[in-house]
Amino acid sequence: MSATDARLLILGSLPGRPSLAAGEYYANPRNVFWRIMQELLQMPVDLPYAQRTDFLLGKRIALWDVLQSSRRAGSLDAAIEQDSARVNDFNAFLRSHTQLRLVALNGKAAGKLFRSKVLPGLRVVCPETVVLPSTSPAYAAMPYPEKRHYWLQVLDALAD
Structure with missing residues (x-):
């Protein structure tokens, strides 16, 4: 199976230092993404x-x-300098990923960036989007079981 077969796209805002250093998404050991x-x-x-x-x-x-x-x-995410932000090419991505049914945004910052910087420039149809609680350790206001619950709802909705 390849990425072009994906039905769910999970978007973060921008990798943090641990992820950039490792060359891996969600590399911060306190980020609960992989645990979820x-x-x-x-x-x-x-x-x-x-x-x-x-x-x-x-x-x-x-x-x-x-x-x-x-x-x-x-x-x-609060330290992202908005004037320097360059978005990924979602027009090309969505054209080549026609199986996508849902875009899940990992946290409010990813949701805000997507709405303000991606949607206005889209020239293709975007699947439904949902903003989920951030898995980042910086978002400690919501306990893990509650975060897990919201993520479960999205994953269950896409189950075959």
Whole structure:
């Protein structure tokens, strides 16, 4: 299965320093993204990164970010310098990923960036979008079980 078969696209805002250093999405060990995927999708624990992303593709889930690049001091979304933000090419992505049924935005910042910087420039139909609670350790206001609950609803809705 390839990314073009994905039915769910999960978008972060922009990788933080640990993710950029590792070259992996959600590399911060305190980010609960991979824990949620392991629990909800029965993904084996401690898979190497490449096998985790392959596992998601096997479930027809693709990962990406709203922004291709931006200046930012540190890893917090609040520090993204809006005038330097460059979005990924969603027109090309959506044209080549025709199976997509849902775009899940990982956190309010990703949702705001998508609405303000991506949607106005889209020239193709965008699937339904949903903003989910951020899996980032910076979003500690919501306890893990509640975050997991919201993510479960989305993953259940796309189950075959």
